[in-house]
Amino acid sequence: MEIKTGLNKRLTVPAGMGRFLTLKEACIRWEEIMNRNTYAVYVRVSTEKDEQISSVENQIDICRNWLERNGFVWDEQCVYKDHGISGTVFIERHAIQRILAKAKRKEIDMVIFKSISRLARDLKDSLEIREVFIAHNVRIISVEEGYDSLQAGKNDMAFELWSLFSAQYSRTLSSSVSAALAAKVRRGEHIGKIPYGYDRVDGFLQINEKEANVVRQIYSWYVNNGWGFRRITHELNRFNIPTKEKNKWQVTSVQRLIQNPIYCGDFILNQFSKVKAEGKKKQIRNPRQKWIVFKDHHVPIVSRTMWEKANSDHIKDQKHAITPWNDLRGVCKCSECGCNMVIIQSKRKLADGSKKQYNYLKCSAYRRSGEKHGCVNHYPIFYEDVRQFLIERLKEKGKSITFNFVNDMEQRKQRQIKQLQKQLKQLEMKKKNLLNVLLEKLISKEEFEEKRMELDEHIHQLEAEISELSQKEYPHKQICNVQQAFEAMDSEQRDLHQLFKTLLHEVIIHPHGKIDVVYAFAEPGGK
Template identity: 60%
Template sequence: MSAEYAVYVRVSTDKEEQISSVENQIDICRNWLERNGYEWDENQVFKDEGISGTLFTDRPSIQLILRKAKAKEISMVVFKSISRLARDLKDSLEIREVFIAHNVRIISVEEGYDSHKAGKNDMAFELWSLFSAQYSRTLSSGISAALAAKVRRGEHIGKTPYGYDKVNGFLQMNEEEANVVHKIFDWYIQGWGYKRIMKELNFRGIRPKTISKWQITSVQRIIRNPIYCGDFILNQYTVIKSNGRRKQIKNPREKWIYFKDHHLPIIPKDIWRQANKDSVKKRSFTPWNEFRGIMKCKVCGSNMIINRSVKKRSDGSKVNWDYLKCSKYRRGGVYGCINHAPILYEDFRGMILETLLSKAESLTIRLKSHVQKKKEAERSQLIASKEQNSKRKDKLLDLYLDQLINKDEFEQRRREIEENIVTIEDKILHLEKREGMAQDIETIREAFAQLEDREQDLYKVFSILIEVIRIHPDKAIEIDYTFEESVHT
């Protein structure tokens, strides 16, 4: 028989025993093919080496096979076991559906699975996929136990923190960086805030470990991290899969595993406790922002947030002063963006309300159809842009597989394309959400009517009537409405 098949092989690590399993998988598939009258073709073997099976979107070879299936370049795919295909139930079934939809026969040698014999609605594949997914979870638990054992021995797991070097698996103090950590804690205990410390570090030309400039969050993490007093927390975070991508979430405290005196501390425990004793009190209150998601910095495109400053009156009472600030500038100062001239939130909200109410007076019934047409045109443009990026991703894969670009360049360009796709998908989702809100309020005219009640939370109303607000550093404002062209104020 002609070689219209593909052999898929995957190993998840680069360890010697795993590398040898590549040949093992190939031999098993070759034996099945030759016993069933197929001519062996080495060029039909596709490998994903050193890649986890829990996220098939990151595996170039399986993506290539799926493309070949869609292009009708193959009629059969053979692999050692379903666990080699995928270890996530959803991914496994999704891959199977693509193959079945394009009349590609599926052979899993180890389970004796043959889609031609099983039919389209068989449960065998689903059961084996379920077992594979459960094995992945069991394996993950085993890995977690092994990591805990390493931590108990004093080894470090994860990224090397600032102030330390990792030598043979153990943390060793980096004297130069440790001195900086001491300065950070000293300044903080003296009353310096995160922002002032960040500015001082950047002014002195002190570089962080992995990024070019210090940010407020990087200073905060050092002060809050118990690793600097010699303690280590395991199982603080969990990686979950969301929309085909990995996402890190923080576990509740009761799931944390705390190892005291795990390694040599940079900061004495009493000093660390002193810096962290008021951590709950020092958390700033985040004011309610009715323009969240639609209020952007004109310079960098980041969200504008509400920054709260508390001032004391002469009589001892306090007053809150809420003003708008670029979130990127808030995190990184002048190294992040530009400081905007202060705009009080209440003044800004009042100005937006007055602008919208003035438009309500000349509102006509044509608004609804105008908005719908604009949404449809925008959605079509977004979908076309997403398709264009998907094609770019496919071409990039071809360049990599043809060895016209190296792995680093492939990964960098792939990440850029995927970030573009995620941004486009977010915009499409925003359109859909806005449509859902419009159905709740029924008409834009009714949304305008709700503006009369100035005291209520107008987040939904603003989201329906306003596409985006861009704020310039000099207080100038651009407003893109959902029902007409942009306006500068």
């Protein structure tokens, strides 16, 4: 016997079921089975403001009402939330990534959301998401627009038009906000993060004398004493002078303070902007032609003459050496704190009067904040020595490699997924046991809700990691390509960064010079 479900699927009712249930009861039972965990409810808010957080419940209620009116059984576990994430980004929205992964694994038949603006505010992302769902026979429901892909078909233009309107609204809103912020700046108000040395009172900057004295001292050390960024950083931390956030000073924070024109009374608007690349937003510096400079915008801490002297090309040429090329960037790690090892340059005067330059590898945390507040000072180890050591080790390994490199990477990925899935099962079991604890009145309802939300958040994080790993693909490559990579080290090629990143998982450098190499491939013999 066949029955038609709410998802337009024809299913055969087992013969045995008919002996115990009426046809109507059998239809209801099959409908319940099919609707359980076969849909996903997606909700999103772009900021953490109270009014938008409350709209999460509103979105859920709207979707739940549609589901129940259409004969579906409500399941709170099918709700996926992206909190405080803009609809213009895609990769960073873990909830929608998990839904897409479930769609590809045929684990859901339908996804429902309040409106297309909740799904995405970027036309390209919206169409790509829809394409994945349609390709895997997942029904799309947008309650507010009344869109149903089951009725609209694959080539319906309504979805594209609503997606276009959502994207345009986002751009229009961004322009309106920018215009409002520019108007505030023209009135002399300050926007953005409060700079060190100032307080913001009723929207206007006022000098914080205690911090301002530190700013003046930094400029004096830099201009009058000739100190560099690193020495100034160590001196500030030595005297336990806190930053605005009560953290320790770093080289970059000192550098930005000296180069920021806000300390001579100027404010720059439109210096940075955000662009979208590969589903993520990143901040870029705009060309100077786009900057809007408000001179004498507020009370300065240092004179314009002092600021210009500190930022003159003459002083920059004296203090700023060109950062040397580093083939090992992102590969070498400090054994103590896990930060990247970076190149530190040093010059020594030889007996004949000439100068020789040396490149050492040092922990980046130590470079930023010094030994007391950052990390340890590693024993001097030459960059070129480490680079040559790794080349020789890899060339030696390359002689005996007889396996498919990509297959090994795929196996590593599967092992990671298996470990994450094991952790996920443990958390889900904890969540089930938590209900028993509540029923036995060992904890209060408030404690139960708090712990449940904590477990849910952890579960969602693990699901996002599993989804991200599952989508990572390694194109098939023959072993000869890997051998060619090893042979490239015999050539005169100087740029080996990508090669090191491919063949090495990480290189751990200990304070006394010991080096541990973790390869990105299984060593011959299982070592």
